[in-house]
Amino acid sequence: MSTASFVPADLAVWLDTHAELLDSSAGHAREIVPRLAAAGLFGIGVPVTYAGGRGGAATDAVEAIAQVASHSLSAAFVFWGHRTFIEYLLHSPNAGLRETWLPQLLSGEIAGATGLSNAMKYLSALEPLQMKAEPVAADGSGARRWALSGSLPWITNLRPEGFLVAAAFDHADSGKPSIFAVPHDLPGVGRSADLDLIALRASNTAALKIEGAQLDERWMIADNASTFLTRVRPGFLGLQCGLSLGLARRALASVALARPASRLALAADAEQLADELARLTDQLCMGIAAQTYVEDASNLFRLRIALASLVASAVNLEVQASGGQGYLREQSAVARRVREASFVPIVTPSIVQLKHQLALHARTE
Template identity: 60%
Template sequence: MNHAPLTAVTPQLATWLDANAEAIDAGQELAPQILPQLGRAELFRIGVPGQLGGLGGTTVEAIEAVAGVAGHSLAAAFVFWGQRTFIEYLLQSPNEALRTRSLPMLLRGELAGATGLSNAMKYLSNIEPLQMNAAPLSGAGVTAGWTLNGSLPWITNLRREGFLAAAAFDHSDGAPPSIFAIPHDAPGVIRSDDLDLIALRSSNTAALKLDGAVLDASWQITADARAFLVQARPAFLGLQCGMSIGLARRALAAVAASSAAVRAAVDGEASRLAYDLDALSQRLFDGIRHGTFLAAPATLFEVRIGLAALVDAAVRLEVQAAGGRGYLRGPGGAARRTREAAFVPIVTPSIVQLKNQLAQHRQAQAA
């Protein structure tokens, strides 16, 4: 069975994740530690230009890094995805001052970046309207500031120790929708208690409400949300796919480590899954490298859907290979990976939403 190895995560980080993966998944006590651990491993700097404090490389290397973490803990990879995606927004933002003052803390893992643009990505695909509204301050002119209201029911990496959350806003004066970075300590910014998730419980996932929060242009990531989202979507979904790739690789590695008798029984299915995983990963990496997903987002949706199905099959095969051991709590991780895999189809945009988008796309092509 020939599939790519897990991306090199530092030995220290791998040891910490393996020792704490069950606790990170099932409880919230270690939530404050995940971001600093990832920051110390310098993972947030991958795919960021050197002149901005990064390690260079491309988004593909960042996706591989997310996959590497996902092989140890999907909850930690989920946090990583949120942080690295927010960093990507700043890299693509014309707001140089916001990038200059925020990026160093984000790269070190001292400040959390929360990508609250799931609603916006659905808006981009005409799935739902924007849930946030911006009104220009009365008589002050658009650039002086806005009063922000609305709520988003689900955002990851809303770290209690401090966060910036990206969210898209309709404008009451008819201006195009824009995107703001919302600081956790601005008056009128309200974070809920953590959501009662069945897994990934240390991911600092909560709801965010804005009640008359006031921000000026220094917090605006872009004044043109739609154009920005089209540009950012390949990285948003590509980094998200890294979670699936890493989890599938880890499940298949567990199958490969089974007894000879078990391997003989499942070798055909395992080999097919490994082949499909390599093919889908390569399709993702090629599309990211060459920019083809910008003009053809449907092909990226197909990759995301395919990876979700593959994760499900790989984890079910791991459970088969583990037998009764796979149903025990403990260091083996098969039960945890089953819970983690159950999350993959519902992370926004969900597989159901993407399938609906593809159906509409095909209908439009047929017409």
């Protein structure tokens, strides 16, 4: 993974200054996407042939998310959702959709939201698709057209100012699910109020309901959801692992800045966690670079589980290092990272879901 610093100093200062508010309120929610875009972060790992693309490898995008997460998991969570949607367009065979929307996504003019958590569970046989597509008469262009319906209870980066959300739909006529990019202003698309989260409240996380909204094939990201999801799952999960990397790094860095007596007492534990973090980071990067996780998702699942466990241990070590000071409001960054760490195991696919999938896989071997 690149050791380059992707987060400019002014953005780092803004994130550190507002990290508590981004976690506890939605007051600065509308600023996250524009600020990340202004720093060029969405273009990392995107070919320079696209306007706004900065080139680099997919692992550079993971590193950029990790660096943002070391300042604010709320901002990094938004970054992950937006960058994952960009990844979908980069892998989509629909060149027209990509050429139309990628520039606006890279510039932050519109938010990208990955509504494919339900679809990822469907791919792992954990739950059925919750969205349906019914064919309707073609429009004047002759393009195939569908009426879309269904609801998704939890999607991040549904910016009220404008969003595109990826969602998978079951086709009653063909039995082959597909994935559409659904625009926020399409008649029949409704966004709930922000969910009443205990943390990450500036992430524009809300429910989505679609009732009879009509789209044609020009909005289709992929006509075969299962094949497409298998191909993009390493990006979905790999980018998500950046959240854990950044949070674990920040917690261990805080331990290193603790009082001398605390540092000395916790030095062996901190060193062990740092070594494990380095090992898992290398494993993640090598697998993404070699594309081994496309066919062998199990190792990526195990890696995600291991990182969640490491984050919990690192933050617990920070709690020990901070002592009673960590309970003072003026030292609330420690408490915030405890809340952030508690989110890592439940973000889809959750650790329980991944362990369930690994257990099923083991029984079929």
